[in-house]
Amino acid sequence: MYVSRLALGVAVLSAALISGCSNQAASTERTYPMGEKVAVGPFLYTVFETQWVTHLGMPPDEKVPQNRYFLVRVSIVNTGGNEVMAPTLSVEDDKGASYPELTANIGAPQWIGLLRQVHPADSIAGNLVFDCPPGHYKLRALDDNGEKSALIDIPLSFTSESPDVPTPGESKKDPTYLKK
Numbered sequence: 061m062y063v064s065r066l067a068l069g070v071a072v073l074s075a076a077l078i079s080g081c082s083n084q085a086a087s088t089e090r091t092y093p094m095g096e097k098v099a100v101g102p103f104l105y106t107v108f109e110t111q112w113v114t115h116l117g118m119p120p121d122e123k124v125p126q127n128r129y130f131l132v133r134v135s136i137v138n139t140g141g142n143e144v145m146a147p148t149l150s151v152e153d154d155k156g157a158s159y160p161e162l163t164a165n166i167g168a169p170q171w172i173g174l175l176r177q178v179h180p181a182d183s184i185a186g187n188l189v190f191d192c193p194p195g196h197y198k199l200r201a202l203d204d205n206g207e208k209s210a211l212i213d214i215p216l217s218f219t220s221e222s223p224d225v226p227t228p229g230e231s232k233k234d235p236t237y238l239k240k
Contacts, residue, residue: 089209089210089211090210090211091198091210091211091212091213092210092211092212092213093212093213094107094108094110094212094213094214094215095107095108096212098201098210098212099139099210100201100202100203100208100209100210101140101202101203101204101205101207101208102138102139102140102142102144102203102204103136103137103138103139103144103146103178103201103202103203103204104136104137104139105134105135105136105199105201105210105212106134106135106137107132107133107134107199107212107214108133108134108135109133110130110131110132110133110214110217111130111131111133111187112128112129112130112131112194112218113128113129113131114128114129115129116129116166116167116168117166117167121167123166123167125191126191127191127192127193127194128191128192128193128194129166129168129189129190129191130151130159130189130190130191130192130194130197131168131169131187131188131189132151132187132188132189132190132199132214133170133185133186133187134172134185134186134187134188134199135183135184135185136172136176136178136183136184136185137178137181137182137183138178138179138180138181138182138183139181140180140204141180142180143177143178143179143180144177144178144204145175145176145177145178145204146176146177146178146184146204147202147203147204147206148160148161148163148174149161149188149199149200149201149202150190150199150200151190151192151197151198151199151200151214152197152198152200152211153192153195153196153197154195154196158200159190159191159192159197160190161188161189161190162189162190162191166189168187168189169187170185170186170187171186171187171189172184172185172186172187172188173186194216194218195216196214196215196216197214197216198211198212198213198214199211199212199214
């Protein structure tokens, strides 16, 4: 009886250690800042910029999202020796909700496309499109098998750059026209 309790105790302890190790491995997934090159399997991902839009296109062909369209400008380089398909990706919010990349062409500018075959030492670039509420997200970058991943931190930003536009009638030669 003592031996069977000891065996049961060892089995329970082993199971707890094994599950603890797997949780520890999952929680050590590395997060990279936006703009940094991130290697996952044969791919080298770089997120350049993001944009939130309320609609795409013009009526009557206008596309309106359930939440907002989130465009993520990305470059994917194949550093491997074989031609591979770049996977569809997702973004995850701080609460753990995941939003998959849209798989249909909705008219987004410079859409990267769905079937992304990348030749060795070649790259593709364009916008990934997600339908999600505005917030702080992390892009889950995957290898070609979907087994390895890394997270790319994408801070919430609604900033836009608007150039200074001179008032009609002001001369560009006048150095004070931009200071008004």
